[in-house]
Amino acid sequence: MPSPVFSSRELSLDNLDSIFSLLRHELGNPLNSLKITLEVLTQNYQHFDDEKRLAFLQRALEQVGRQHKFLDAMKTYYRSNIFDIRPVPLSAVWNAFVHQSRMKVLEKQIDFKQTLEDPELWGLVDGAAFNRVLEMVFDNAVDAVENTDGACIEAFAGRSNGHMKVSVTDNGCGVEPDYLHKVFTPLYTTKEEGTGLGLSVCQRLMDKMNGWIEFSSRPAQGTEVVLWAPLAGKEMVPKIDALHPEPCESESAEPDEAGADGP
Numbered sequence: 091m092p093s094p095v096f097s098s099r100e101l102s103l104d105n106l107d108s109i110f111s112l113l114r115h116e117l118g119n120p121l122n123s124l125k126i127t128l129e130v131l132t133q134n135y136q137h138f139d140d141e142k143r144l145a146f147l148q149r150a151l152e153q154v155g156r157q158h159k160f161l162d163a164m165k166t167y168y169r170s171n172i173f174d175i176r177p178v179p180l181s182a183v184w185n186a187f188v189h190q191s192r193m194k195v196l197e198k199q200i201d202f203k204q205t206l207e208d209p210e211l212w213g214l215v216d217g218a219a220f221n222r223v224l225e226m227v228f229d230n231a232v233d234a235v236e237n238t239d240g241a242c243i244e245a246f247a248g249r250s251n252g253h254m255k256v257s258v259t260d261n262g263c264g265v266e267p268d269y270l271h272k273v274f275t276p277l278y279t280t281k282e283e284g285t286g287l288g289l290s291v292c293q294r295l296m297d298k299m300n301g302w303i304e305f306s307s308r309p310a311q312g313t314e315v316v317l318w319a320p321l322a323g324k325e326m327v328p329k330i331d332a333l334h335p336e337p338c339e340s341e342s343a344e345p346d347e348a349g350a351d352g353p
């Protein structure tokens with residue numbers, strides 16, 4: 091039976107309700123605590139000794155720190171810009187991603203499998219932004235399999251329906267169908283240390299690259315996140331000669347490696 095899918099294309103202004111409610115919670119709670127802390131300190135200033143005053147001031151600073159952390163996370167969201175959309179060889183993005191991912195699972199009991207189906211594909215994306223999206227999706231998969239026996243994450247890259255298709259599948263905790271529509275909402279998180287900005291930034295970046303994300307999940311079974319992005323047309327892809335105009339002497343002595351240079 092297929093898993094319920096939520097596409098980032100289905101986001102609507104209804105989500106503003108949850109965003110405002112989360113904002114009120116995230117900024118309102120520490121602000122309230124700060125107010126109470128300062129009120130108690132002011133009312134009892136004469137009776138408190140230096141040690142107690144210092145403790146109250148430190149508590150107030152911690153509460154300001156929480157608001158700061160939250161505002162920093164918001165900055166990450168609106169600064170997630172796309173600078174440079176152009177033909178990018180999928181193999182280059184993939185190699186960087188696989189290397190980073192292997193480092194991340196090195197000390198963990200996670201089996202990481204990856205398939206690059208077509209190393210000749212070129213996407214029309216911002217390479218750095220696409221890599222950031224992949225990293226954030228992978229980090230979520232790592233979090234999701236934290237308590238899974240036989241934890242496994244599989245990544246796939248290839249072509250489907252005239253698009254570049256990149257997927258990350260895990261066999262972790264999954265998401266209840268009732269919460270599926272929330273995963274792209276800014277600030278929605280189920281993690282103690284989460285910001286709830288990973289997938290919303292991913293959605294924003296993919297949208298700017300004329301792509302989108304599909305998120306399908308089953309509780310206690312796992313999650314598949316699929317990134318769809320435009321392919322670069324053949325006419326857009328630089329010729330090999332243009333990429334390597336004049337091989338230097340030492341390189342020209344080496345035999346060509348098949349598939350290393352893209353199409």
Ligand SMILES: Nc1ncnc2c1ncn2[C@@H]1O[C@H](COP(=O)(O)OP(=O)(O)O)[C@@H](O)[C@H]1O
Pocket residue numbers: 226230231234260262263264265273278279280281283284285286287288289290312313
């Ligand atoms: N692979 C996954 N498996 C299970 N739940 C996930 C997965 N990816 C995302 N989620 C859910 O979506 C929420 C939002 O994710 P994200 O925006 O990256 O924020 P964060 O990772 O900071 O919580 C997560 O807190 C989690 O509940």
Ligand SMILES: [Mg+2]
Pocket residue numbers: 226229230287288289
């Ligand atoms: Mg995340």
